[in-house]
Amino acid sequence: MIVGQQKPFEEIWQLVKDHKQFTVFGCNTCVAVCHQGGNKEAGILASQLRMRAVQDGLEIKIDDSGIERQCEHEFFEKAEELIQGSEAVLSLACGIGVQFMASKYPKTPVYPALNTTFLGDVPETGLFSEKCQACGDCVLGVTGGVCPVSRCAKRLLNGPCGGSTHGKCEISKDTECAWQLVIDRLEALGRLDDYEKVQPIKDWSKDRAGGPRTFKLEDF
Amino acid sequence: MAETVTGSRLEKVLKSGHQAVTSECGPPRSSDASHIITKGQLIKDHVDSINVTDNQTSVTRLCSLAACVHLKLQGLDPVLQMVVRDRNRIALQSDILGAASFGINNVLCLSGDHQRFGDHPQAQNVFDLDSMQLVQTVRYMRDEGKFLSGDEIKQPPSMFVGAAANPFGDPFKIRVPRLAKKVACGAEFIQTQCIYNLDKFEKWMEGVRERGLHEKVYILAGITPMRSVGMARYLQKNVPGMDVPDELIERMKGVEKKKQADEGITIAVETIQRLKECKGVAGFHVMAIEWEEKVPEIVERSGLYPRPKID
Structure with missing residues (x-):
């Protein structure tokens, strides 16, 4: 899923403080799971912003609401009227939702309340961990199901580098060495010999490097 | 003597059966070339070739390629270090051609320290290729006379690839297989990390010999003299992938402070002397970090001087 983290409150405040009215919209899917951008968080953030407005002696009408998923048209129906009537929108969606909203309402300023941080999983309650960079050409089949593109700080396809120490990455003792994980996993699968297969130079044109990507289902 | 394929002095020394000695110079954080030239002059009679580091520890410096050119103009045999952290395949191939155009005939292919260690931790990193793929790339350019794209290179670069x-x-268990991978990619010489744990290094070499890798690649053992017990401790605790045994720390600690530098040199010399007898070690890479003036002494005391005369 997409993981996001709320921006510092002051940064959010600076984005919206000059409006007379705006609406805070949660996005109740991915970023709700990480307790950063769901409808509940939208309500809390709206309250904090109202208090700040009072503290600063500003008259701002701040509404809040939620959209189940800010990246698809069908979920906007119920919110349509509220958005149309808003001077501006503060979106707690990921960068995708913010842009989708902005493109739907070309004359409404839409501000992000979150930093979209990564594509990750939930290995334990309250912990979110990056697992994919959407490189467009998955190598998990040859790396024992561990992604070196997202989890190795140097995205080495033929790792580990010389900085791997006691299973940790050279950048931090808190970061696991992805290649240690690859090797452990290959060993567990009885495929350690596969380690010596040289992984070919990657075609990064399928990655962000190749420009914005789209994908169209021909049957629709 | 085995047939040489490049103009590299290092290749000639190794292929004529001598134990090679290389060293390295870090370029300055300035546009003043005299710094690197002075370093080169200090050590030139005691080494066969000189590595020039490429923004080591991710700290921005005068570029390796330009520094190599300065050394080449002094008649020395530079080894162009190239990290894949900062340049994509277009820039890497371009710089290889540029280096070759100045008669630089050695390249050392590296991943590079993560930028988090350097002066620009906010920088983007590239890692378009990894170090093994860079080895493959240089060999492909040289041997096939082609760019990675398949386009022809009219005059391929003459590079001895490390x-x-x-x-x-x-x-540890993949450290020999990892060398095998680099050999399979086309590495012709290897320079190792600084060796302080000799038992572990010799164990690794045993594995290297079992697979006959020492007959396919020239392995230069990395030697870095310690200047003080503080440096020894720093290397032990703070440098990822460095193995400094406690005995060495104790040994340095047992010497009065002003004699610790001498003790560090003596340890380096003893390491070389022991590894000269280690089958499969083809030479030594003496990295006296910001202490280049000590390289001649280490080389002489290790019995590696004079260096062979090679045309």
Whole structure:
């Protein structure tokens, strides 16, 4: 899923403080799971912003609401009227939702309340961990199901580098060495010999490097 | 003597059966070339070739390629270190051609320290290729006379191609297979991480010999003299992939402070003397970090001087 983290409150405040009215919209899917951008968080953030407005002696009408998923048209129906009537929108969606909203309402300023941080999983309650960079050409089949593109700080396809120490990455003792994980996993699968297969130079044109990507289902 | 394929002095020394001696110079954080030239002059009679580091520890410096050109103009045989952290395949191939155009005939292909260690931790990193793929790339350019795109290179670069090996990185069990991979990619010489744990290094070399890798690649053992017990402790605790045994710390500690530098040199010399007898070690890479003036002494005391005369 997409993981996001709320921006510092002051940064959010600076984005919206000059409006007379705006609406805070949660996005109740991915970023709700990480307790950063769901409808509940939208309500809390709206309250904090109202208090700040009072503290600063500003008259701002701040509404809040939620959209189940800010990246698809069908979920906007119920919110349509509220958005149309808003001077501006503060979106707690990921960068995708913010842009989708902005493109739907070309004359409404839409501000992000979150930093979209990564594509990750939930290995334990309250912990979110990056697992994919959407490189467009998955190598998990040859790396024992561990992604070196997202989890190795140097995205080495033929790792580990010389900085791997006691299973940790050279950048931090808190970061696991992805290649240690690859090797452990290959060993567990009885495929350690596969380690010596040289992984070919990657075609990064399928990655962000190749420009914005789209994908169209021909049957629709 | 085995047939040489490049104009590299290092290649000639190794292929004529001598134990080679290389050293390295770090370029300055300035546009003043005199610094690197002075370093080169200090050590030129005691080494066969000189590595020039490429923004080592991710700290921005005068570029390796330009520094290599300065050394080449002094008649020395530079080894162009190239990390894949900062340049994509277009820039890497371009710089290889540029280096070759100045008669630089050695390249050492490296990943590079992560930028988090350097002066620009906010920088983007590239890692379009990894170090093994860079080895493959240079060999392909040289041997096939082509760019990675398949386009022809009218005058291919004449490069003797090296890579690094760290026998002390984890997991240990893949450190020999990892060397095998680099050899399979086309590495012709290897310069190792600084060796302090000799038992572990010799164990690694045993594995290297079992697979006959020492007959396919020239392995230069990495030697870095310690200047003080403080440096020894720093290397032990703070440098990932470095293995400094406690005995060495104790040995340095047992010497009064002003004699610790001499003790560090003596340890380096003893390391070389022991590894000269280690089958499969084809030479030594003496990295006296910001202490280049000590290289001649280390080389002489290790019995590696004079260096062979090679045309």
